[in-house]
Amino acid sequence: MVEQDTQQHLQTVTDSLESGGTMQIKYLLNGALPAQDVARLLESSPPKERRLLWDLIEQKNEGEILQYLSEDISVQFLKEMDTEQLVAVTEQLESDDLADILQNLPETVVAEVLASMTAQDRSRVESLLSYPEDSAGGLMNTDTITVRPNITIDIAFRFLRRHASLPDMTDSLLVVSRSDRFLGTLPLTKLLVADPDASVREIMETETTVIEADAPASEVAQLFEKMDLVSAPVIDEASGKLLGRITIDDVVDVIRDEAEHSMLSMAGLDDDEDTFAPIMQTSKRRAVWLGINLITAFIASYVIGLFQNTIDQVVALAILMPIVASMGGIAGSQVLTLVIRGIALGHIGAANTRWLLNREIVVGFLNGILWAIVVGALTAYWFDNIEIAYIIAGALIINLLFAALVGTLLPITLKRLGIDPALAGNVILTTVTDVVGFLSFLGLATIFLI
Incomplete structure (x- = not known):
C-alpha cells in the first residue's frame, strides 16, 4: 500500500x-x-x-x-x-x-x-x-525524564505536569541517584495507579533491562526483540551513570538497515546505494565488484584450461560442466544464507557449530545422491554413455559435499576474522564450488575416460 x-x-x-x-x-x-x-x-x-x-x-x-x-x-x-x-x-x-x-x-x-x-x-x-554510529551510544537519545527515588508519587506528578510534552515513546520514568547513577524505572502504568503518598523507591522496578553504551546496534535490536521492549536506558559501563535511552523506532531502523545491508552486500552494493544515482557514480561502485568477480572467473577458467586435452577428446564434458558448478553454487548459497541469518540472530556459536556442520554434510550427501541419480540417468540417456553418467554423478556428490562444508564454515570463519560474511561470502563460495565442480568432473573424466 x-x-x-x-x-x-x-x-x-x-x-x-x-x-x-x-x-x-x-x-x-x-x-x-x-x-x-x-x-x-x-x-x-x-x-x-x-x-x-x-x-x-x-x-x-x-x-x-x-x-x-x-x-x-x-x-x-x-x-x-x-x-x-x-x-x-x-x-x-x-x-x-x-x-x-x-x-x-x-x-x-x-x-x-x-x-x-x-x-x-x-x-x-x-x-x-x-x-x-552503529553502537547503543550512537543510537540513544539524551532526551530523558529522570526522578529521584526519595520523592513521592505526588511530587513526580507535579514534575510531569511542568513538562509541555513527554519525549516520544516514553513508557516509564528513569530513576537515578544524585550522581546520575541509574537505579531503576518507574513505569507510567504503575505511576497512574500508585498511592500519591508512596515514594518512588517503593514502587520502582529495579530488575530492568539496561544497555551499555558500547553495545553493538545488532545486539540492541536482538535485545528489544527478545524482551519486547518499547524503550531501554543506556548506561556507562564503568560508572553506571545514565546516558540516555533507546526507543523502538530507532531499533526498527536498525533492523531495516541490517536487512538492506545483507541483501545489498551479497551483490557488492553499498547500504545507502541510491537507486537513481548518477551514471558515473553507479558505474564506479559496480566496477570494483565486477573486477573482483572477474578474478574469480579467471581462477575457474584456469582450472578448466588444465583439462583442455580431455575436453577436446570428449566434447560432452563441455556441455555438462555448467551443471556440476551450478548445482554446487545453489546448494552452497542455501547453506551460506541460512548460516549468515543464524549468526545475525545470535543462534550460532561454538557450542552448536559442530552439530550444524554435521547436519549440513549429511544433507549435502543425501541431496548429492538424489540428484546424482537424476542427472546420471539423464546423461546416460542423452549421450548414450554410461561412463560419463557415472562421472557426473560422482562429481555432483563431491561438489554438494564441499558446498555444505564451505557454506557452513566460511561465514563463521569470516565473522571471527572481523569480515562481513554477507559481503565476502558469496564471492568465495562461488569460486570454491566452481573450482571444485570443474576439478572433480574433469579430473574424474581424465582418470576414467582418457
Missing part, C-alpha cells in the same frame, strides 16, 4: 512538472504529506526531478525530511548548504537525529554547527558523536 501511494504521488508530481505547475507540488511537499512520504518521494525520483523537488520544500521542513533520507541522498543536499542554513535546518531535530546527520559532514562544518548551539544542546550532541 505504501509503495502504491508513493507511485501515485510520484505520478502526480511528474505530471505537474511536465505541465509547469508547481502549486500542487508545493502543497504536497510542505504539509499534505508526512515527512517520511516526502523522503520516499525524493528517493523515488531521478536526480534532476529530485533537485527541483528539494528546491520547492520550505526550509522549516527540510530538517525533518533529511532524517528520513538515505545517507547517500541526504549528504548530497547537506554539502550544498552553508553553516547558517545547516543550523536553521537542524535546530528542530532531536539530538540523536542531529548526530546522525552531523556524522556525514566534514569536521570543520560540524565544529561550526556545534559552536552555534546552546551549551546544553552542544553537550548532548557531542556525547552522541563520541560513540560509533
Whole structure:
C-alpha cells in the first residue's frame, strides 16, 4: 500500500512538472504529506526531478525530511548548504537525529554547527558523536525524564505536569541517584495507579533491562526483540551513570538497515546505494565488484584450461560442466544464507557449530545422491554413455559435499576474522564450488575416460 501511494504521488508530481505547475507540488511537499512520504518521494525520483523537488520544500521542513533520507541522498543536499542554513535546518531535530546527520559532514562544518548551539544542546550532541554510529551510544537519545527515588508519587506528578510534552515513546520514568547513577524505572502504568503518598523507591522496578553504551546496534535490536521492549536506558559501563535511552523506532531502523545491508552486500552494493544515482557514480561502485568477480572467473577458467586435452577428446564434458558448478553454487548459497541469518540472530556459536556442520554434510550427501541419480540417468540417456553418467554423478556428490562444508564454515570463519560474511561470502563460495565442480568432473573424466 505504501509503495502504491508513493507511485501515485510520484505520478502526480511528474505530471505537474511536465505541465509547469508547481502549486500542487508545493502543497504536497510542505504539509499534505508526512515527512517520511516526502523522503520516499525524493528517493523515488531521478536526480534532476529530485533537485527541483528539494528546491520547492520550505526550509522549516527540510530538517525533518533529511532524517528520513538515505545517507547517500541526504549528504548530497547537506554539502550544498552553508553553516547558517545547516543550523536553521537542524535546530528542530532531536539530538540523536542531529548526530546522525552531523556524522556525514566534514569536521570543520560540524565544529561550526556545534559552536552555534546552546551549551546544553552542544553537550548532548557531542556525547552522541563520541560513540560509533552503529553502537547503543550512537543510537540513544539524551532526551530523558529522570526522578529521584526519595520523592513521592505526588511530587513526580507535579514534575510531569511542568513538562509541555513527554519525549516520544516514553513508557516509564528513569530513576537515578544524585550522581546520575541509574537505579531503576518507574513505569507510567504503575505511576497512574500508585498511592500519591508512596515514594518512588517503593514502587520502582529495579530488575530492568539496561544497555551499555558500547553495545553493538545488532545486539540492541536482538535485545528489544527478545524482551519486547518499547524503550531501554543506556548506561556507562564503568560508572553506571545514565546516558540516555533507546526507543523502538530507532531499533526498527536498525533492523531495516541490517536487512538492506545483507541483501545489498551479497551483490557488492553499498547500504545507502541510491537507486537513481548518477551514471558515473553507479558505474564506479559496480566496477570494483565486477573486477573482483572477474578474478574469480579467471581462477575457474584456469582450472578448466588444465583439462583442455580431455575436453577436446570428449566434447560432452563441455556441455555438462555448467551443471556440476551450478548445482554446487545453489546448494552452497542455501547453506551460506541460512548460516549468515543464524549468526545475525545470535543462534550460532561454538557450542552448536559442530552439530550444524554435521547436519549440513549429511544433507549435502543425501541431496548429492538424489540428484546424482537424476542427472546420471539423464546423461546416460542423452549421450548414450554410461561412463560419463557415472562421472557426473560422482562429481555432483563431491561438489554438494564441499558446498555444505564451505557454506557452513566460511561465514563463521569470516565473522571471527572481523569480515562481513554477507559481503565476502558469496564471492568465495562461488569460486570454491566452481573450482571444485570443474576439478572433480574433469579430473574424474581424465582418470576414467582418457
